[in-house]
Amino acid sequence: MKSLTPLASLDAILSLDLPVPDIGSMDAARARQASLTKPPGSLGRLEDLAVFMAGWRGTARPRIDRAQALVFAGNHGICAQGVNPYPQAVTALMVRNFAAGGAAINQLCRVADAALSVVALDLDRPTADFTQAPAMTEADCLAALNRGLASVDPTADVLILGEMGIGNSTVSAALAHAICGGAPGDRIGRGTGSDAAGLARKADVVARGVALHAGLDPLRLLAALGGREQAAICGAVLAARAARIPVLLDGYICTAAVAPLHGANPALLDHCLIAHQSAEPGHARLCAAMARQPILSLGMALGEGTGAALALMVLRGALACHDGMATFAEAGIG
């Protein structure tokens, strides 16, 4: 388990020496799947998940002894544009709710057996309004990224990521649109309860923000359009990679948060799975652009890591089958 030291610049991401999946373990896991008491392929996605875990953990029979859940929270200057019906103060109130164990993610982490930590990122210091200026300086973005990087437990077997931040579905639409293209309206959903007028405002804000920062490379777009929780998610993803820890990205906001990494080098996300297809319409388009198929689709759009916690249960089921099933030979079949 290798820990990543803090990065000195955003461009340092491009020259990280990162591990790749262990092909031998994947082959051994595939051979084991083929020997188990079931028709070949009949466990569908569960078989793929077991082989994926084998590759990253470097063992033919991977286990999840420790699952870490990280929820990053940030506040966004873009809220000044009236894109959200909830006041920004709700972000801090929800962080308090996480600490008190009262949020959805608390319940789901208990059921899925994940150790939850919440990292609030300078909530009293929102980013700048990205229609007027870059949301973050490069130094600010790097600091948040390094907070995320330092939050990862290098002894975890899997990491689930979530977020909370009033206004961050607008931020996500801007990141997705700037990095993966398409029409700005394609990326917009109701987020936390916007009405039709709110939707139109969001589309306008996204179009103006993307136009203002056009031409930047993907990592600079993270600083120009993203928030601190997006940068922290990128940092956590990189730290997990260094430690060969597979990552379950929650939904739309988390997927958009790592779109800059995808834009910089898609292979940076090879150890990541998208947990849940968000009800936000922009998410399906973003997943398609990133050639990803979420594990679950339950009509959720809450964030916090809730979809990732549910997908962790599926992953636990996949590994339990992979490790615990009898082979045809053991069962005296065939």
Next chain:
Amino acid sequence: MKSLTPLASLDAILSLDLPVPDIGSMDAARARQASLTKPPGSLGRLEDLAVFMAGWRGTARPRIDRAQALVFAGNHGICAQGVNPYPQAVTALMVRNFAAGGAAINQLCRVADAALSVVALDLDRPTADFTQAPAMTEADCLAALNRGLASVDPTADVLILGEMGIGNSTVSAALAHAICGGAPGDRIGRGTGSDAAGLARKADVVARGVALHAGLDPLRLLAALGGREQAAICGAVLAARAARIPVLLDGYICTAAVAPLHGANPALLDHCLIAHQSAEPGHARLCAAMARQPILSLGMALGEGTGAALALMVLRGALACHDGMATFAEAGIG
């Protein structure tokens, strides 16, 4: 918790006095959902599941203290038509594998915390070949149905159902086609590893069986085309209903097994959810015909109750959120 006594005839199903959901508990559950610290509707299907459970369990905050898993196994005379690449003896070998804890369902029940029982139904006495005669006499069908009925633990809070039976994807295609219509080829999939020639043989067998027994009412079609595990599943579904126990039906085979109940009276299945959208192509069509949306879609086609066990985890997550989350008032938000 009311136990159902054995039925004296298949037609007795039509005059059972069965409970309906408790509207007051559902309304109270909806009101609670609206008060929890999340945007309305943002937990998607999880909210629906909590309200559904509230209605059947008759309480605004339902719990799952006991989850029962039942796997029914049967053998099928239709195998004489060469519809399956595996020999029928595999059914009994898999039952032994269940008993030894080596099958996929054993691992998933452990992860999902369900108490598993396997009921083998006269494996040494396959049903008749339905292209030649009714698969079961009405008395035979009723006996299997009553075995299923008697297998339900009336103190369970939820029941997950699965099956094992070499040849039963062909049986399911016949039941689905006879009861819900469409072209026979629409109902056919590869089942446990059939090749192209096997698929053509299955389609022919299904067409001949459905033609031979055309004109029967849905409950007689269960006897004419179904197997003992299908009849037992129907019995378990009815016993669960009498005890107000919601049911998670696994996938294609379980859905087809209860198609006769749907054909007789769709309301008989109001307490049932379909857990997993099978990779067998006939399943999506059957779910559409029965106006059902499975909870999960993971590309599985194993049976045994594996999809239902995974859906049980989602259901546990739904109830944990419903019961454990803070309200806006408790969290001091809004």
